[in-house]
Amino acid sequence: MALFDLPLDQLREYRSASVEPADFDAFWTKTLREAREHDLDARFDPVDTGLKTVQVHDVTFAGFGGHPVKGWLTVPTAVDGPLPTVVEFIGYGGGRALPHMHLLWASAGCAHFVMDTRGQGSAWGGGGTPDPVGSGPTYPGFMTRGVEDPETYYYRRLFTDGVRAVEAARAHPLTDASRTAAVGVSQGGGIAIAVGGLVPDLVAVAPDVPFLCDFPRATTATDRDPYREIGNYLKTHRGRTERVMQTLSYFDAVHFAARGRAPALFSAALEDQTCPPSTVFAAFNAWAHVDKEIEVYDFNDHEGGGPFQDAVKLRWLPARF
Template sequence: MPMLDMPLAQLKEYRGCTPKPSDYDEYWERALEEMRQTDPQVELIPSEFTTPFADCFDLYFTGVRGARVHAKYVRPKHTSAPHPAIIQFHGYTGNAGDWENKLQYAALGFSVAALDARGQGGLSEDTGGVKGTTMNGHFIRGLNDHPDQLLFRHIFLDTAQLARIVMSFDEVDADRVGAMGGSQGGALAIACAALEPRIKKVAPVYPFLSDYKRVWDMDLAKDAYAELRTFFRHFDPQHENEQEIFTRLGYIDIQNLAPRIRAEVLIGVGLMDSICPPSTQFAAINKMTAPVQLEIYPDFGHEGLPGMNDKIYQFLKSL
């Protein structure tokens, strides 16, 4: 068969090459404490979009560093007992999407919350305030500043905070909450399950933001990872600080968060994915200690994986 990356047997053993910072656990405990100390000031505003079996809201909350973060929230009507919920995450530069693709879960009697990642294509704020470049890329935002200023630190915390908010709603059973998403959304689903251990099931598809050094070594710092090459060209053209840069990216590398996941995992991978190379995805998968159901698509890249949405639906409906 054609091969973009390592043979499958090698992929199943690969555990990443991006350095992990020595204070990684302390970093995230400090970050989570900042999140816990942030008053979310939750606001639910009824949407003009209506459907006979669910109520739809624009949900706003205050995240770390004072940003007002937006999500779409769908709550089924005519339910008495607390019910499950799904947290949805979108791809890089995108937004929470239309209401329509949340209704399949509302029809099951689930609530659904879909995050707008701050500073991307939706309504969430990016409060900024970092040293260094703010041009063309989010995972390099704050890379020239203190690690606590990395933008994806804040976005990862938003995922956990949204999950905590949804779990606090009277209508939601906090023990029956799942997370899902593709590409960046897959990375955020993994981050959410890692930082909020009550997440019960997580369904990422070809997750982004994993094993940055491997992307560089494969000469695939383009498309979704193009900002990495841009950063080196502008700020370290002779790669004198390469080790330090990749180590700092290790704070926001989902492979390092993966061991924290307690949720049951269903993950889809295309072996011809040149956007988020398979080895970068397996770097995270192989560090997961929770049960993992792996769905492999040998001939597919960063695109729709036939039947994968149905597999995710069947997986999450049993929450």
């Protein structure tokens, strides 16, 4: 795929047209307050994986609505002190998968907490967390579940789970709550941005080719799923565009980015049709903290930098810890 979005010099200046709801902060304050009315009840059960260099715990904690959410906590063996902690969120359709698939950050000397994604995990990387909340009619996928009201939208539950995942990771004695970072790719990157806007004391946020950014542009700039799910829903439910876009504005990563208080490392790919580069730059340009960088991969699609970006993060993140 050739370049299809704005030229790079324009991307660096691009600003989203997404309008922030007047009650954005009140909505999220209420949402998190209600979630915290449930005991976090973080449980860490040791797992015998056959791995010798790491210890793995099967995690369960209470997310949105007190619903049980799964995860893995992986730490290097023979550690005797609190460790810098990386909380990771998963891409669209995936789940926490198997522990041996998540060894990068523990190998770098960190505690690594990977959150399962409620209701997902059947497209790749199996998951174990159901979403017990129903919704009205939707287009197949997750993008339109409850999309006509911010109170019922799927990502209200998922972003809340993300905040609670940070709290659960910090509850373990081998993690250092004062040195916690959020990372993720694609949907995971969008969740990391949301968590970065909702948790004020993270030390770093590293979203790669993030999804869920700049909905007004994303839904019209690409016809590739998952954004296309929204267009297909509106193609059937004529006349509801304004209502749906109003709901999405409460979940647009651009608005969370404007509240980002930690150093950030983004990445974008200029041939990415899944998460168009202008939408990624919209969130990056809105990120509030002055210490921010973006890696640009000029001839890549949604795979972005892949392992090359991992190498960049391995150099960048320790300095923030």
